[in-house]
Amino acid sequence: MSGAVVAAARGWLGTPYRHQASVKGVGADCLGLVRGVWREVTGEEPETVPAYSADWAEVGGEETLLEAAGRWLKPVPLAAMQAGDVLLFRMSPGAAVKHCAILSDPGGPEPRMIHAYWGRAVVESWMGVWWRRRLAAVFRFPEEM
Secondary structure: OHHHHHHHHHOOOOOEEOOOOEEOOOEEOHHHHHHHHHHHHOOOOOOOOOOOOOOHHHHHOOOHHHHHHHHHOEEEOHHHOOOOOEEEEEOOOOOOEEEEEEEEEOOOOOOEEEEEOOOOEEEEEEOOHHHHHHEEEEEEOOOOO
């Protein structure tokens, strides 16, 4: 499954960043990328994502993204993460989880991840110290639904 997840995520590389979108080659935000990969490897999305503003996590403060991940993905200890896992990040200490990515390569001195990056596109980038400090949770796609 992990190889299929990474291959699907790489198929989204270059998709422009578009808030709330989830259409390969047209537009996606970080959640839209994970949703699109879910559709490719697992099937129909399990729930409808409500509309959300760019500052949804700062305004509400609720763990909406973390709770949704917990409903549909399998939690994994940070030390056991592997390629294909979904990574959730807190952009500042004490803030709600707001950003997600897919781990593409856990090996080497710097892991790599695929994510939709505001102002750019879906990219594969190093998961440097800045990102590793903000990593809040790791989840794995289910084997079966």
